[in-house]
Amino acid sequence: xxxxxxxxxxxxxxxxxxxxxxxxxxxxxxxxxxxxxxxxxxxxxxxxxxxxxxxxxxxxxxxxxxxxxxxxxxxxxxxxxxxxxxxxxxxxxxxxxxxxxxxxxxxxxxxxxxxxxxxxxxxxxxxxxxxxxxxxxxxxxxxxxxxxxxxxxxxxxxxxxxxxxxxxxxxxxxxxxxxxxxxxxxxxxxxxxxxxxxxxxxxxxxxxxxxxxxxxxxxxxxxxxxxxxxxxxxxxxxxxxxxxxxxxxxxxxxxxxxxxxxxxxxxxxxxxxxxxxxxxxxxxxxxxxxxxxxxxxxxxxxxxxxxxxxxxxxxxxxxxxxxxxxxxxxxxxxxxxxxxxxxxxxxxxxxxx
Amino acid sequence: xxxxxxxxxxxxxxxxxxxxxxxxxxxxxxxxxxxxxxxxxxxxxxxxxxxxxxxxxxxxxxxxxxxxxxxxxxxxxxxxxxxxxxxxxxxxxxxxxxxxxxxxxxxxxxxxxxxxxxxxxxxxxxxxxxxxxxxxxxxxxxxxxxxxxxxxxxxxxxxxxxxxxxxxxxxxxxxx
Numbered sequence: 001x002x003x004x005x006x007x008x009x010x011x012x013x014x015x016x017x018x019x020x021x022x023x024x025x026x027x028x029x030x031x032x033x034x035x036x037x038x039x040x041x042x043x044x045x046x047x048x049x050x051x052x053x054x055x056x057x058x059x060x061x062x063x064x065x066x067x068x069x070x071x072x073x074x075x076x077x078x079x080x081x082x083x084x085x086x087x088x089x090x091x092x093x094x095x096x097x098x099x100x101x102x103x104x105x106x107x108x109x110x111x112x113x114x115x116x117x118x119x120x121x122x123x124x125x126x127x128x129x130x131x132x133x134x135x136x137x138x139x140x141x142x143x144x145x146x147x148x149x150x151x152x153x154x155x156x157x158x159x160x161x162x163x164x165x166x167x168x169x170x171x172x173x174x175x176x177x178x179x180x181x182x183x184x185x186x187x188x189x190x191x192x193x194x195x196x197x198x199x200x201x202x203x204x205x206x207x208x209x210x211x212x213x214x215x216x217x218x219x220x221x222x223x224x225x226x227x228x229x230x231x232x233x234x235x236x237x238x239x240x241x242x243x244x245x246x247x248x249x250x251x252x253x254x255x256x257x258x259x260x261x262x263x264x265x266x267x268x269x270x271x272x273x274x275x276x277x278x279x280x281x282x283x284x285x286x287x288x289x290x291x292x293x294x295x296x297x298x299x300x301x302x303x304x305x306x307x308x309x310x311x312x313x314x315x316x317x318x319x320x321x322x323x324x325x326x327x328x329x330x331x332x333x334x335x336x337x338x339x340x341x342x343x344x345x346x347x348x349x350x351x352x353x
Numbered sequence: 354x355x356x357x358x359x360x361x362x363x364x365x366x367x368x369x370x371x372x373x374x375x376x377x378x379x380x381x382x383x384x385x386x387x388x389x390x391x392x393x394x395x396x397x398x399x400x401x402x403x404x405x406x407x408x409x410x411x412x413x414x415x416x417x418x419x420x421x422x423x424x425x426x427x428x429x430x431x432x433x434x435x436x437x438x439x440x441x442x443x444x445x446x447x448x449x450x451x452x453x454x455x456x457x458x459x460x461x462x463x464x465x466x467x468x469x470x471x472x473x474x475x476x477x478x479x480x481x482x483x484x485x486x487x488x489x490x491x492x493x494x495x496x497x498x499x500x501x502x503x504x505x506x507x508x509x510x511x512x513x514x515x516x517x518x519x520x521x522x523x524x525x526x527x528x529x
Contacts, residue, residue, distance in 0.1 A: 006499055009461065013464065016480060017464065017480045017484060021487060021488065025487055028491070028520060029487075030517070031505070032499075033501050033503050034504050034505065037513070098517075099519065
């Protein structure tokens with residue numbers, strides 16, 4: 001009767017049991033013995049824990065210096081940040097739930113402002129590999145009007161987590177990427193809203209498994225020069241949100257993934273009086289709730305909640321949410337916390353090794 | 354001897370209650386104990402149901418991975434959940450009492466049996482019970498409860514604790 005209780009249990013059963021624990025207890029279990037430590041660091045454990053997690057939202061506070069970190073996307077609970085300014089292209093992947101992070105090695109050439117690169121972060125569908133994508137299209141423009149004259153040079157680099165180095169891949173068609181845009185990760189693919197050589201909006205899509213680019217239609221938007229918005233994922237749909245109008249925010253959804261005709265002007269939301277008029281900020285829909293209500297971010301500054309039923313929009317008090325140290329919303333307990341990383345973190349370091 | 358019943362024609366019949374009882378199986382534990390269980394209760398275990406359908410058992414199903422004590426508990430659970438007229442509320446209450454009296458080692462045995470016999474509700478509840486007891490407990494408590502001896506050196510353990518220092522804020526210091 002004095003033998004270890006868990007020795008009889010097969011490892012998948014122990015994983016099943018321990019992956020139900022809150023993150024703090026999981027971490028203290030790493031100290032119990034070596035076999036538990038090994039088990040808790042396996043990808044199987046991370047997957048099992050992740051599958052029990054509820055999606056959440058992460059807020060972070062950007063430091064007001066030149067080296068601030070910018071959000072570049074999240075996948076499976078891991079978040080990608082990139083530095084701008086003095087040390088551009090310093091990329092971190094972190095797991096905010098376990099507070100583990102890694103810094104990627106520097107890619108071959110670093111481009112300083114105003115030359116810009118566009119990033120994306122996601123995981124391949126079949127093999128589940130996490131990849132950071134870095135796209136560079138050198139654009140020649142008319143100095144005054146910024147009109148695009150040509151794209152003489154294109155590059156695309158991929159960093160697969162765990163490999164330790166960047167690889168060059170075929171950069172796909174020559175398109176005009178916006179450095180402010182973040183790759184929208186859906187269905188194992190990354191997507192960017194781009195302009196073709198004629199200035200029309202298109203969606204550039206990279207399959208993270210095959211690493212092949214394709215292009216498909218964007219919704220029927222005004223000219224790109226008059227368009228103010230970005231591409232995100234809302235629910236299970238690609239979403240384009242246009243904030244160029246003085247008094248309305250227009251949200252388009254691609255109702256059936258990959259079906260170009262399924263782009264639908266889903267919501268038109270009246271702006272709050274304080275936000276009406278000419279604006280230069282991009283609006284990102286973040287989450288659509290079961291009742292159809294939407295949470296949106298106004299650039300990096302404000303959070304809004306729009307009720308579809310009442311047709312009302314209210315500001316969310318971010319200051320009241322910022323109770324945590326260094327701007328991290330407290331998220332130690334993935335089973336209880338309401339505000340968390342989207343989608344939720346997996347506790348194993350495995351995803352980061 | 355079962356009482357002999359005759360129908361109006363004077364033929365022998367098996368009473369209805371007894372007929373239901375004949376709809377039974379024998380489950381045999383790893384230590385050779387035999388338990389009778391109704392087919393409807395046994396069918397709540399996906400694994401036993403498959404064995405019944407394959408008819409490989411011939412009325413006696415050997416369960417070499419489940420000891421008698423554990424099997425008795427599992428059968429109690431299955432009987433309650435197969436009981437006619439037991440409401441969901443009754444079952445919930447029963448589950449709560451059924452599990453609350455079990456020590457961790459018993460819970461582990463029942464979890465193993467629940468997994469092996471593929472009784473999803475039981476397995477889920479037992480795992481959750483084990484986990485609820487572990488929340489916010491110290492490393493020492495976990496080792497003691499699960500009778501695990503640490504194979505870390507003091508330095509190794511210190512290293513992990515240092516790496517995740519934040520995780521130890523608010524953990525019960527009391528080893529019990």
